């Protein structure tokens with residue numbers, strides 16, 4: 001049975017490992033985070049995700065193991081973080097280089113090195129290939145580099161692993177065909193084999209497209225508010241045009257992809273990206289715009305910030321991933337009295353992250369007069385009866401009905 005080594009067992013690496021383990025491969029999952037590996041070994045789920053626990057239980061009965069040390073093998077999938085450098089806006093390659101180097105030290109001849117992490121265009125040529133060449137010479141081995149970026153979204157990962165089409169970026173088509181066989185074990189969608197450079201830029205372009213289009217909707221929300229027109233009505237009517245598809249505005253964008261990947265293009269192509277940069281700035285300004293709008297409402301009703309509650313910490317509905325979420329962006333605003341005093345609750349987050357965080361919904365409601373809907377968790381709709389006495393500022397246009405409701 002072929003062994004696949006997955007390096008990095010986070011939101012991407014873990015579901016991918018479980019998929020391979022339940023579709024005919026032996027999997028060795030590796031992560032430098034000892035606590036995470038211990039938890040996985042003891043059968044604990046590391047994050048909430050629809051269908052993940054079932055897959056995990058199934059995988060445990062198959063051939064899957066978890067460790068902190070990389071072992072010798074011939075197939076490696078890298079799924080480690082790829083943040084950007086705040087100053088230069090370029091990709092920070094420290095995690096990916098470290099992961100690749102640890103593989104190069106132990107891998108066998110003719111190893112398939114598959115990079116799933118999102119990387120900026122040219123990263124493999126600039127940062128990975130020189131490292132690979134060095135070890136190929138030193139250890140007299142041959143490595144087949146490829147880039148197979150992941151497109152799955154938290155909340156629907158298991159389904160999307162099976163049904164999303166994939167891009168396979170390679171130097172040689174034969175390598176692409178071999179990699180296709182691996183992914184075909186669980187992926188039912190189309191797979192396109194292309195060059196590494198095209199695979200790199202395509203992934204970043206996909207996320208940039210979304211970021212720019214969300215920024216347009218967010219800017220439109222601000223225009224509409226200034227003009228005292230309902231933005232949702234504008235979008236609904238405009239979208240009846242056969243070639244118009246405006247997205248919905250929101251309190252900002254979060255996660256590990258949209259607030260990060262467009263910066264790769266800005267960092268590498270500063271003269272060609274004024275639109276992409278501006279879109280990033282618009283989306284990053286939305287949490288402050290939320291504060292502005294809530295402050296207007298609070299002044300109108302003479303309500304102090306300490307009686308305002310943010311509902312939702314995660315960056316997407318019905319998931320527990322809160323990385324770079326708009327709520328986090330608000331609460332991290334230093335020296336901001338709103339951020340200091342406001343209360344916060346998320347039914348998906350059990351970890352204590354903030355001073356004014358609640359873990360019981362009723363206690364949260366008892367202590368606030370204004371609820372700011374930052375995330376459209378199903379939980380809120382299910383409990384909308386308990387919002388009757390509250391003033392609501394709904395940044396997500398949920399279906400909540402109330403006389404005291406404000407929208408963008």
Ligand SMILES: NC(=O)c1ccc[n+]([C@@H]2O[C@H](COP(=O)([O-])OP(=O)(O)OC[C@H]3O[C@@H](n4cnc5c(N)ncnc54)[C@H](O)[C@@H]3O)[C@@H](O)[C@H]2O)c1
Pocket residue numbers: 007008009010011012013030031032033036079080081082095098099102116117118119150151152153154256257
């Ligand atoms: N999360 C998403 O929705 C998503 C979607 C598509 C693509 N991606 C991309 O996938 C990549 C991984 O993202 P993620 O969300 O899974 O990140 P994550 O932070 O959830 O997981 C990454 C894991 O890698 C581990 N790690 C770091 N360095 C390591 C090393 N040298 N050896 C072994 N393990 C190491 C970390 O401990 C961590 O557990 C990123 O490039 C991201 O942009 C993420």
